Amino acid sequence: MGADTFITTARGSDARDAFNAAVQEAQYDHGHAGYTGTIAEKHDFTVIPLPYGREPYEYAEDLIYESDRRIDDKWGPAGCLKLEDGKYLFFGWASS
Numbered sequence: 001m002g003a004d005t006f007i008t009t010a011r012g013s014d015a016r017d018a019f020n021a022a023v024q025e026a027q028y029d030h031g032h033a034g035y036t037g038t039i040a041e042k043h044d045f046t047v048i049p050l051p052y053g054r055e056p057y058e059y060a061e062d063l064i065y066e067s068d069r070r071i072d073d074k075w076g077p078a079g080c081l082k083l084e085d086g087k088y089l090f091f092g093w094a095s096s
Contacts, residue, residue, distance in 0.1 A: 003074035004037030005064050007057065007091040015080055018088040019045050037096030045078040045090060046070050056081045060091040 008026070012018030019042075026040035034041065048063070048070060050056055063071055063079060071079040071092040081089040 002037075002096050003093045004096040005092070006038050006078075006094055007060055007064075007089065008039055009083065009087060009089050011087050013086065015045065015047060015082065015088050018086075019078070019080065019090060022090055035095050037094050039078055039090055039094065041074070041094040042078045042090075042092070044076075045080040047080045047082070050081050056083055056089050060089060064091060064093070 008022050010018040010022035010025070012021050022039050023042060026036065026038040030036040030038050030040055032040075050059060060079060060081060068079075071077065074093040074095045078090045078092040083089055
């Protein structure tokens with residue numbers, strides 16, 4: 001099996017709540033059978049600080065394509081950037 005990249009946003013009372021909402025939405029949209037190439041395949045995330053002056057989506061794409069060790073495993077955690085209170089950006093590789 002392969003892997004695909006994903007970038008998605010979600011809202012929640014905290015990062016865990018937003019992550020769970022994003023996973024549930026992806027499972028609803030893409031199924032529960034596995035290998036969707038979406039956040040539905042993720043079981044955890046790691047919060048990554050957004051450097052001052054960086055645009056979140058661009059930074060997430062840079063981390064993906066630079067094979068950042070924190071998010072470079074299709075079976076490992078998703079990356080998480082806080083966008084604003086209650087809104088988070090999740091990204092990384094997922095099995096497909």
